[in-house]
Amino acid sequence: MKFRHILTACAAFLSLQVSAQVNFDQWFNDSTLRADYIFTGTNRTQTISLDELRSSAGWYGRRVNLDSVAVRANSQLTMTDAETGTTIYRASFNTLFQEWQTSEEAASLTKSFENIFQMPMPKKDADVKITLFDTHARVCAEFTHRVKVGDILIRPILANNVADHRTLFKGGDSKDCIDVVILAEGYTKAEADVFYADAQVACDELLKYEPFATYKQRFNVTAVALESIESGVSIPHLGVWKQTALSSSFDTFYSNRYLTTLRLKQLNDALAGIPYEHIIIIANTDNYGGGGIYNSYTLTAAHNSRFKPVTVHEFGHSFGALADEYAYDDQYEEYYFPEIEPWEQNITTLADFNSKWADMLPAGTPVPTPTKGLSEQDMTHIGVYEGAGYQTHGVYRPFVDCRMKTNEVPEFCKVCERAITRMIQFYTEQN
Ligand SMILES: [Zn+2]
Numbered sequence: 001m002k003f004r005h006i007l008t009a010c011a012a013f014l015s016l017q018v019s020a021q022v023n024f025d026q027w028f029n030d031s032t033l034r035a036d037y038i039f040t041g042t043n044r045t046q047t048i049s050l051d052e053l054r055s056s057a058g059w060y061g062r063r064v065n066l067d068s069v070a071v072r073a074n075s076q077l078t079m080t081d082a083e084t085g086t087t088i089y090r091a092s093f094n095t096l097f098q099e100w101q102t103s104e105e106a107a108s109l110t111k112s113f114e115n116i117f118q119m120p121m122p123k124k125d126a127d128v129k130i131t132l133f134d135t136h137a138r139v140c141a142e143f144t145h146r147v148k149v150g151d152i153l154i155r156p157i158l159a160n161n162v163a164d165h166r167t168l169f170k171g172g173d174s175k176d177c178i179d180v181v182i183l184a185e186g187y188t189k190a191e192a193d194v195f196y197a198d199a200q201v202a203c204d205e206l207l208k209y210e211p212f213a214t215y216k217q218r219f220n221v222t223a224v225a226l227e228s229i230e231s232g233v234s235i236p237h238l239g240v241w242k243q244t245a246l247s248s249s250f251d252t253f254y255s256n257r258y259l260t261t262l263r264l265k266q267l268n269d270a271l272a273g274i275p276y277e278h279i280i281i282i283a284n285t286d287n288y289g290g291g292g293i294y295n296s297y298t299l300t301a302a303h304n305s306r307f308k309p310v311t312v313h314e315f316g317h318s319f320g321a322l323a324d325e326y327a328y329d330d331q332y333e334e335y336y337f338p339e340i341e342p343w344e345q346n347i348t349t350l351a352d353f354n355s356k357w358a359d360m361l362p363a364g365t366p367v368p369t370p371t372k373g374l375s376e377q378d379m380t381h382i383g384v385y386e387g388a389g390y391q392t393h394g395v396y397r398p399f400v401d402c403r404m405k406t407n408e409v410p411e412f413c414k415v416c417e418r419a420i421t422r423m424i425q426f427y428t429e430q431n
Helices: 096-100 189-208 264-270 307-318 414-428
Strands: 028-041 046-057 075-081 087-093 111-122 126-133 139-147 165-170 178-185 219-224 278-283 290-293 297-301 385-388 391-397
Touching: 028 096, 028 126, 028 264, 046 126, 046 139, 075 111, 087 111, 096 111, 111 126, 111 264, 165 189, 178 189, 178 414, 189 219, 189 278, 189 307, 278 307, 290 307, 297 307
Parallel strands: 178 219, 178 278, 278 297
Antiparallel strands: 028 046, 028 111, 075 087, 075 126, 126 139, 165 219, 290 297, 385 391
């Protein structure tokens, strides 16, 4: 699937060597601080500014590994106690802004993007730092602001008008589980039942795949029937514009199949009163496409014949922090460079292959590994196959095929499976 996703580079699973554990109850209230930021820039500049702080009851993110990140990703949030400087919370994200920075348009235009990060509400004054990394893994922007306990301008998110929702799968208590929401986009009030049926299909499909099947008791999945005024979603290359709950559209960055929403405030506001940590948006359209941004959201087209595999693929990005394993030659700018090992677990430039799946590779396997004699959808031979991360040369994938490469095979490759397993454990087990 030719959807582009954010890709910068660097070492992996940095975080899992942890210092002293941060105890949730010592540092945090059981409530959420939402920080809305605006990222502005061009292909060479970036400025971060704070838009607004919000608060809401309950914290539905992780309560373990609080001072670690699962992967480096291309942006990070670090919260430190103002008095002692102790790191009390970290998270990593990808952003559409940084992806846009690698597009041709960014060479001649300044643009702004919304970015919203949720974090547990600190009990004492804290400093929140946002760090962005460029495609060479260098820090390219930093922004720090203080969060003061009792700040009267932290605006509460009121939950008087909670969207209609249903539980699709309940693994257990929110405190122990990963809370996933599936949201309706482009469904009218009269189409709510169609949405609930589509959401159930997405939920069932995801939980069929390993490692989600093995770990499904660690997930809660809720469907949220947001109402749109019009049915369907915007498809600019066909001249179709619709008034929908989340203002999503195809043609993101002029790529026909790239379906996203840039309205992250609208998205997070729509979830007021509903526990959520990971977001899947399903769009009421039969047009082919989707998008997935690590720790932001997955967006997928419900009435296209490839709905099921695309949903799982995009969740591989938004939850699993996986890279695309396909390649093509027509992209504007390279994402991966030979001297930089990507942070994504399922691709390598061989700069530091030992940090990837070298431990899974049978002795004597040639690197790179030729595909001669293997079928196009071989899922049994692990190797180091050239072509991944949108590049036909210099970036390698672990299997000939994978859910992160095509819609045809019915599974993640073993390297992606291990990466997703680690991610589930990161959210639910103290390291
Ligand atoms: Zn894979």
